[in-house]
Amino acid sequence: MTADGTTLRGADLSTVREAVASGDPLPGTGGFAGEIDGRLVCDVLGREPLYLDAASDAREWSFDPTDLEEPELLDAGTVVEPDGDRRRVWSLPDLSPETDREAAVDAVRDAVLTSVREPDSDGLAVAFSGGVDSAVVAAGVPDVPCYVAGFADAESHDVDAARAAADAMDRDLRVVAFDHDDIERAVPEIVRATGRSNAMDVGIALPLYFVAERAAADGYDRLAVGQGADELFGGYRKVVDPAEDHRVEADSVRGATREVIGSLPDQLPRDVLTLRAAGVEPVAPLLHDRVIDAALRLPADLLATEAERKVGFRRAVAGVVPDDVRGAEKKAVQYGTYAARELDRLARQAGYKRRMDDHVGQYIDALVAGDA
Incomplete structure (x- = not known):
């Protein structure tokens, strides 16, 4: 216990x-x-x-x-x-692709809409980047505030995208502007909470932490996030032509997508622990079993093609979010918020130059030790 x-x-x-x-x-x-x-x-x-x-x-x-x-x-x-x-005891089921493409999209739509509408709005806020994933989550709870993080001295991609999407959806958007002092304060807290100090994990966790921290300060104790959609629905470039991409072992779109889904057990603890350390409980409706089941049944061309990624997911949410938002591409959170860029800048300012091995990781270790 x-x-x-x-x-x-x-x-x-x-x-x-x-x-x-x-x-x-x-x-x-x-x-x-x-x-x-x-x-x-x-x-x-x-x-x-x-x-x-x-x-x-x-x-x-x-x-x-x-x-x-x-x-x-x-x-x-x-x-x-x-x-x-x-x-x-449990492994992901090996489900055959649905041959009726329209039925496959309908199944995703039903699963996604049921899941995003399920959370109780009381005490809930939404982490909102302006991409289709967070927009769909926000659409399910239309009366709750949306939060986006971005570096204070520059209009980041995520802040721009979130503002445009919030305007299109008529949503209350609260921008969390973080600076270098915030990064230096938050990094040791994230490392202690998650047990992870590598530059990639910390860069991803920083904007999540800042959004959650502000939402908690505003009185919200739960934060709805769009985690899982990229993995489940073919959102990564590496699944488009896996036979030619060294980042995956599979040689088919469905196989590569399944491989990427298999990375979630390593990623999710970082996000869950980061949000809890900042004072909120995560709510991830796109990771419900019903959504996973529908995603695993999508044929390859409804996952990713050369022209489009998350094909079936985007089609499934037509009419749920504005078309401009539904079709928008977004950067990974650590880049779209400039968290990774500014973490790198701080490392170099502290004397950890790029020519050094893992210079950002060394800087993070020094921050945690109180030596930076």
Whole structure:
């Protein structure tokens, strides 16, 4: 049991019991983890991170790795039996592509709209970058405020895109402008919360942290995010022609997309822990089981082509968000907000030059140690 007495998050006991018994990887939840009937469990994508204490023989565990002496992330899809035996119970299903393209898009539309409309608006805000993913999430909760982060001394891509999208959708947008002092303050907090100090993870986490921190200061305790759509629906360039792209091992669009989905269990703990450290609980409607199921059934040409990515997803949300927003391309959050650029600038100003090996990582380590 954790310090706050919580033993299971994300689903009710009966649903998880049935999922353990049947091996159903998509039992209709948004992810779950915790202790049930003496077992520790973590869903198929690790949407609710759970940590074991590798230094303890007493099977100590927590949702917060900072509670433990040597935290070890439990693998997604795993059940740990009372005797300590670990077994992989859930894996992503290998679903055949839907041959009726219209039906495939309709299934995505139904799953996505059901999921984004499900969250209770009370205490909820939306992380809003102006791209189609966050716009769809925002469309599901039309009365809540939207937040975007960007570096203070420049009009970043994400702020520009968010303003245009918010105007088109008639939404309340709150811009969180962060500066170098904010970055220097936040980096050690993010590293302590997530246990990650590499430049990529920290750069991604920074704008999430600033948005969540401002939303929490404004009185919101939950933040809806668009995480998962790029992975599920073919949003990455590397899935377009995987046979020619060294970044994936698969040689088909569907295979590469599945490979990318498989990266979520490593990414999600960073985002979840960052948001919680900033004072909000994440809400990720596009990672619900029903959305995953619909995405896994999309044929290749409704995932990514040379002309377009997230093809089926964009078609599914026609009429839900304005066409200009639906078709917009966006940069990765660390670049669209200038978080990565300014982290690099701070590293160089502190004497960590680009010719040095992992100069930004060395700067992050120095910040955490208080030596920068």
